[in-house]
Amino acid sequence: MEKFYGIYPALITPFNEQGKINEKALQQLVKLNLDKGVSGFYVGGSTGESFLLSVEERKAILEIVSHEARGKAKIIAHIGSIATDHAIELARHAADLKVDAVSSVPPFYYKFSLAEIKSYYLDIVNDVNLPMIIYNIPALSGVTFTSQNISDLLTDSRVIGVKWTSYDLFQMQRMLSENPNLTIFNGHDEVFLGSLAMGAKAAIGSTFNFMAEKFIHIQNLYEAQKLEEARILQDEVNQIINVLIRIGVFQGVKAGLEMMGIPCGDCRKPFRKLNLEEIKLLQQVLNL
Template identity: 35%
Template sequence: MMSKNFQGIYLPLMTPFHEDGSLALDKLANMMDYQINKGVAGFYVGGSSGEGFLLSEAERAEVIKVAAEVNQQRVGMIAHVGVISTDLTAQLADVAVKAGYDAISATPPFYYAFSQEEIHQHYVYLAEQCPLPLLLYNIPGTTGISFNVEQLLSLMEHPRIIGLKHTTTDMFLVEQLRQRSEDAVIFHGEDSMLSAGLFYGANGGIGSTYNIMSASYIKLYEHAQRGEMDEALKLQHQVNHVTDAILKIGLFQSLKYLMQLRGVDYGVCRKPFLSLTKEKKQALEQLMDNNACLN
């Protein structure tokens, strides 16, 4: 198993854009420095929070490279390289290898109704082509593909496939995988249920709202590691209150605006995401004023 050091709170790095939709990667240094100073264990680059599927392959490669240059090996780095095409996924993985990443991750090939065997061979090919550890990405809400424990264990027979990022409320899968594999690396990706994921055996978490509440999530993780369930749940309720509010406004736009209010410029989102209205910005300002976990 190639699972060393894959634990704790990994922050899904958001991609900053200018108002015209072009990349604003000069902002990454301040963004990443801020979160490293908060104590995150690493970054997950190019995923959903990074608007990865709104980027061209060339842009995704550029984000992967620039983020690694900014990090300078200070914390862990996982590159999301998932594309529907197997060959394009492998090409992005090669960018991550050359940039010095610790691991890669990839959504399954979706849109077309690929068979289980086709998905299996997609991942095995990727693991054969790329020397880095590979985390599967289970996010059925966007891909329409749900892994079961037998599929996961079968894939993890390959020595480079070490586990998964699990973004769903299915706690039974987490529990079953942990019971049958002590070595599996499980990053829980459902922000609102991080405490549950940790108690069921996840090694850590990767979630969008960590961007605005990384300190609270780190404390939650530490409480869970010490078995302090009551304290972890107390923090979970606090962050969930904020999460519930921003989901009603617009997740990624809210995260970037709240960081702007903190003095850290995250840029804006790329179309088709809409800009925040004046009323929504005012609601977020009030949310920040009234929630300690946002300060």
């Protein structure tokens, strides 16, 4: 199977004034990033407010992105849910749309055992003939994956990658070293360059929505062994990320896209709106 490589925006979900999916804005966002040369899209993940959407809304978003990007970039559908049946329903829909892979957070909230979490992933891949990318995001899921505790999943040929949203790059490197056929997708944009040094070849990120070109350039610089230039550019994006962390990453990404002419609306409640001071701070760091 062809390995995944490069930059994959974790797409936001634009909303209109009525709080419904803004299809035109989502189409604009996909085209913007295709023109920048992204490798693909991660659809319906945390950045897309997936757990604030209905199952039908999640399906509709994937249909819009698939229509715009199929044949032009890879599409990874996040189908994660607490309920296995809901995840399988979304995975079947993704298979109907012929996406390139599915991905899922582990089922959370109820503190499922590791055996139950493994069964969740196996139930999905046994039902749907699509590659699976496991989503390691311990800060939000409460589950920490290592190459030891999910070794049996990592050796399953249907599990082709891990989205690594953790600052523990040591564990990421060990997982990759022990499973060289695995694709590791860095998930923290602020340590992208460090993840490349540890062996990652791909990344899925929130800030890629509006500055994917910077990360494409970082990867190109790294591969050309222009490490100081790559470090300087990583510092530039980290100045922006530092502001996003202060004001709210998802709200800030949407606000940044608004400044670029793509109407994204607000994040769904209980996310709060940015105030004028926060918007001005973002404008300053983005030079918009």
